Amino acid sequence: MVKTNPISVSEVASLWQTYQEKTLIMRFLEYFIEKADDPQARNILGGLWQELNFYVKEMEELFSEQGIVKPVGFTSDDVNLEAPKLYDNGFDIMFVRVLKEVSMGLYTLGLNMTYDKKVASIYEGLTTVTQKIYKLATSYLIEKGILSLPPKVTMPKKNEIIKSKDYKDGFKLLGDKRPLNLLEVGIIHHNLEVNNIGMQLITGFAQCAQNKEAKQYFSRGIDIAKKQIKVMESLLLEGDVQLSAASGATVTTSTIPPFSDKLMMHCIYILNGFGLIGSGTGGFFSLRNDLAMKTLLIAKDVYFYAQEGINLKIKNGWFEEPPQMEDRSKIINKGK
Structure with missing residues (x-):
């Protein structure tokens, strides 16, 4: 009932x-x-x-x-x-x-x-x-020594107030950029951690995908993850921040699929959404404008990659339709 x-x-x-x-x-x-x-x-x-x-x-x-x-x-x-x-x-x-x-x-x-x-x-x-x-x-x-921890830092001893909008300037042609603040380092490290795992995940997917277009899609995802990792690592190196080691977990050489292409595509669909939210948060809370810009450019790549994945899911009948509102025009016109 x-x-x-x-x-x-x-x-x-x-x-x-x-x-x-x-x-x-x-x-x-x-x-x-x-x-x-x-x-x-x-x-x-x-x-x-x-x-x-x-x-x-x-x-x-x-x-x-x-x-x-x-x-x-x-x-x-x-x-x-x-x-x-x-x-x-x-x-x-x-x-x-x-x-x-x-x-x-x-x-x-x-x-x-x-x-x-x-x-x-x-x-x-x-x-x-x-x-x-x-x-x-x-x-x-x-x-187990698998998880890489964020960098250590000399603990802050006094409070500071931002005194100039120059604090935001990361596009200087002359002079040094200000050091990364701890919030920015934390965001960059988290992005590195998540992208390392994502790259390993999607590498496994690319190895065992049965659908040719899905295999190609996963391979492009590896390239996007590598690009993001390279950007984040360079930001830390430029800021004289010691890099954390990558995750110790790796992909085997197996090409036999443990998961359906439908499941693997939906997994990446969820992670793409998570990545877009993370990029938006990172872009907002990164007060140096070059960091914010690079974060938003990464978000652009993820957005278009996500849209490509949605189209591929629809094309292959792998996308269960969410519940819909009633189509009132269709109901009204049905009786005509």
Whole structure:
């Protein structure tokens, strides 16, 4: 029976999006659990799968109560547990950590769009799970020496006030630019960290994609990630900031696909969105104008790459349509 008090448009939309992301992550987890050699990593992955499975069932029950068709999302057809290992030890937890960063942003958006108590409870629970797994993943990666830490700095001893708009000037032809501030260094380091993981992820995708256009698309993604890494590294070097080592996790030589092209394309679709949001945030909070400009140029590359991916998803029937508003003109004209 359909509830007489239906959830709102924004809640249907956010739950639909969350269901897509959760079922995608669960397929990754199933493969990573199957291939995990480290019991500690397997426990983190398995614990997350159990937690997500609970909330996926909660969403399915809510869809049923509300008379909403359950999204297709991603199923066992999208993962091949028999495929050889595509990534070396450590990548699984590194990637899960990045996905939890994405999830934190999506849950905040979901809660901001939520009015129903049951929907809010789902997002509150998922937020708690995400924060717990993010902490566990970070501790694991530091303990294993896989995660590169941000640079160290001499601790500030006094407060300063910006006295001139010259503080923003990064396009000087003569004289030195001001040193990077700590917020800018933190943003650059985070972008380096995420792009290193993204480059490894998409390299694996390019190796095993079955669709020729998808393979070419993933290969272009590698080039974009390399370009971004080069820009970020040069900014740190120019600022006399010691570079952190890249992630220790690497891609194997396997070309047998553990994931469907549909799943891999949607994963990059999500990460592109995350990258655009990150670039916007980084551009705004980078007070030196050359940093802001370079960040926005990177965002432009990601935007056009994302649009290309959307077109490819649509062309191949890999893009499940989000719930739509009623087409009133079509309904009205139907009776004519």
